[in-house]
Amino acid sequence: MHRIHFTSDDLARVRVAATLGPMAETLFSLTALRGRSGEATFGAWRRRARAGLDSRYAVLGAVLPPGGPSFDLANLAGPGRDFAESAENFLARSRHAVRAELDYYADHHGRVPAALAALVDSPAARRELLSRVESYHQAAVEPHWNRIQAHLAAERTRRGTIMLDQGVDGLLSTLHPDIRWAPPTLYIRNGDETPAELTLDGRGLLLVSSFFLRVPTVMYDPRSLTGGFLFYPAALGAEQAASVWTTGTSSSALAGLLGRTRAAILTAIADGVTGTGVLARRLDVSSAAVSQHTAVLREAGLITTLRHHGTVQHHPTPTGLALLDRPDTPHAGP
Structure with missing residues (x-):
């Protein structure tokens, strides 16, 4: 004891x-x-x-x-x-x-x-x-x-x-x-x-x-x-x-639901890639295409977008994280 x-x-x-x-x-x-x-x-x-x-x-x-x-x-x-x-x-x-x-x-x-x-x-x-x-x-x-x-x-x-x-x-x-x-x-x-x-x-x-x-x-x-x-x-x-032991949302299922590029963008945003330009380079698409896809994700309530001094930062919402089977917190430590 x-x-x-x-x-x-x-x-x-x-x-x-x-x-x-x-x-x-x-x-x-x-x-x-x-x-x-x-x-x-x-x-x-x-x-x-x-x-x-x-x-x-x-x-x-x-x-x-x-x-x-x-x-x-x-x-x-x-x-x-x-x-x-x-x-x-x-x-x-x-x-x-x-x-x-x-x-x-x-x-x-x-x-x-x-x-x-x-x-x-x-x-x-x-x-x-x-x-x-x-x-x-x-x-x-x-x-x-x-x-x-x-x-x-x-x-x-x-x-x-x-x-x-x-x-x-x-x-x-x-x-x-x-x-x-x-x-x-x-x-x-x-x-x-x-x-x-x-x-x-x-x-x-x-x-x-x-x-x-x-x-x-x-x-x-x-x-x-x-x-x-x-x-x-x-x-x-x-x-x-x-x-817990079952696998999370599969990438193929997510792509089928959102479309391959939007699914990849949502996943990247949840991973901490928040800027439009960085997303475009990571996914090898144009910045204009990223803007179109993030607009759809934003309207669906899966991301939020903040604009400050000409820069754009995207962040996942709790709904977006839930769709990815991610915890609704970046760090749950002390």
Whole structure:
């Protein structure tokens, strides 16, 4: 049992995030990949993901060894809007921070695998680990990331509504059956992990929902100035999970609905290509053609257009993003 002790300052600094980003969720997915529970929610995904693994991914087993704590790469990498941002965070981490994680790992497992021990001093070893994690991410998580992110964003919105209606007390009381709020202490049932008494000392707590983690998990560094992280399982039913694993709107179906060029323009705008000239160059059509197609998309309510000092910027509407099966937010992090 973990016990997190709050002061009034800590309660004022409770925040809610949808996710730490794709790298963190990819690392959390290793727990679901190894486990056997949750067949209705993760079974189909688990079988497909396992089929793509080979000896190149053995290092992932070292990151998450059976029994005991993992090498906390998610904590070292921190929040990131995309995989690359978290990777850069990890590459910039000090030798001391990485060694501290490995010392904790060794205390619980007796030894540190050579592939992880080299992470302290070798940038090449860090890049190799990141390469393996990213390759796994691209195969197992990235195809579903837009829907996972949308699900976590909806979870954050739900938590925000609870906090508005019931305050922080209601928020902390309804996170998960394994989390119990008895002011001023939050009790987290942690399975076989070593129990801990955590004092936030006015730094607050960031609550982060997770798609893949099915038990609450605490990340806490008493030396950090930003407080702790509590990852809690986002509400996830079998039907919701099934909708995540299905593919999104196919490009051919979208082209059939909108026309090939308009579908490509809408997709490019959702990807962040907002200027008429850039769109024309990307799609190899004239600027006049882009203007005609964006006018149709705008009239259909799929994009909005802003004009400022002679420049034109197009942005997708929530309806346009929904049509593309994209989350209605560019970044759902802290």
